[in-house]
Amino acid sequence: MASPAHVPVLLDRVVALLAPALQTEGSVMVDATLGLGGHTEAVLTRCELARVVGIDRDPDALARAGERLAGFGDRFTPVHAVYDELPDVLDDLGLGREGGVDAVLFDLGVSSMQLDVRERGFAYAEDAPLDMRMDGTTGPTAADVLNTYSAKELARVLREYGEERFASKIAAAVVRQREQAPFTTSARLVELLYAVIPAPARRTGGHPAKRTFQALRMEVNDELAVLRRAVPAAIDAIRVGGRVVVESYHSLEDRLVKQAFAAVTRSVAPPDLPVVPEELQPALRLVTRGAEQADESEIAANPRAASVRLRAVERIKDRTAA
Template sequence: MASPQHDPVLLDRVVALLSPALERGGPGRDDAGRETVLIDATLGLGGHSEAVLTHCPHARVVGIDRDTDALALASARLSRFGDRFTGVHAVYDEIAEVTADLGLPAVDAVLFDLGVSSMQLDVAERGFAYAVDAPLDMRMDRSGGAGGPTAADVLNTYSAAELTRVLRDYGEEKFARKIAAAIVREREAAPFTTSGALVELLYAEIPAPARRTGGHPAKRTFQALRMEVNDELSVLRRALPAALDAIDVGGRVVVEAYHSLEDRLVKQAFTAVTRSEVPPDLPFVPEGSEPAMRLVTRGAEKADAAEIAANPRAASVRLRAVERVRAAESTPSRGSRAPHQGAPR
């Protein structure tokens, strides 16, 4: 099997957004020799982490991934950085547990690059891709204790109403009800086990005019199944507040989302922590009432035409970033936090 390839989306922009938090220059950052820490919450093949470690020489990266295959490949790729990189097998809503285990009371930045990685799409037996006939798995974590339903389990056990919900909400599929009814009908004759049978059904159920626009007709259904199998939106709902709580003053959270529901959750979470609770007609903001964070990006940033042409995955990206400007009462101050050097790895 050829080595999986991955082109990180908006790589230079992501590094530019993270750098101020990882290279001093922010509030209270006069301790020039101090190591800074990035949590790469969706490590994948480590492309973003590699760029950060290269451009920010004082930074350390803790890379989290639920996919043990991706974690192994990224760890090998980043081994040249020595103990500046630590790989952790976890789901990205477990940020608080990971930082506690590593003795990090606060970190300087958290990065999320959501969705499926190119590695997962490129490895046929993972079942994420519709271009080849492969077992319908789609679990990001296939390690022994992970368990959980596969995409085949979803197709073969969910009711028509449940399948319609998944396809409509996660895949934004206009023909969700029609496809769900066909899945329930066809599985009576033979259960779904591989992607080929599902793709064949989708070609039959999606009208020809609709198949000619919006990419491959299986794209939306496969996306929906992947998000359901991995409970991605629920994980993100828990992960965003955990990331915001983890960063110190001057720290940043940067998120790349590829689905409208994901981006909506990010926007809502960032709006909540950057909005002032002071009445708008008050002539001044009382000390201590300022928002804890500020938006770094104006709305959601997108990839330009050149990047989309080179990397089609960039077409749907929505990039947002936020920075902590005021310490939360429960957040350790810069002076009281434990030093990163020598922390457990």
């Protein structure tokens, strides 16, 4: 199988943020969303003293990344898991709280490989089974969601995860149509969306199915709940000088990351205290100012970069002192 040519979003900037934490012999990075291994390949190439633990819930992604990264030998360790299982993964590898790791990277959302494989059902451009599971071996599919959720539940998913203005209308139409026959493939859902979303709205904001498919994917894979558990676990896992770097592509994801980072970089001292004692100093510091975004040239070369928000923190106090 040929190595994929896909270049991850903001690759050079991400590696630059990670590199200061990976300059000592045996330093460890966790790529919590391994995908096709593009970030990990760049880190292993440019940070020659580091090794990487690559986590992915998708067995196909692990297999393809493993082929791509085989030349790095034991500097790369693949693990089949969901990224909120990070503490268990580190414990199994002897890298738990007592030791810790030097960096954790999250590149959130769906990978190019998942979009490109028709049978996975992530893309709306062609007819395919409504699956959308990142791990195709377990859990409910997008078809299950469409065929079993109430109109109220469906509308909530579409509104919350897809920021879809016509969530209630779409949900009502889905419930009506599934009474005739269950939803099984994407073409029928796309046809429904064209019928329900008014023509003026279809002419702006990209493909009319984009928001609905995003919402279904996030619901099927429980992405926000997983992220809500995973980011604090990553922060807890890094040792002094270690960094957590996150690329988000959805406003709700970015808000969760921003809140988690703010909580650990804020002093707990009273605001009028003239000198803040060491024990009240924050355990981490922000490395990025706000959320960094891609520039116009990268967006032109890779449209997926248009929505990226990049944030990073660094631990400056030992975990036992925090």
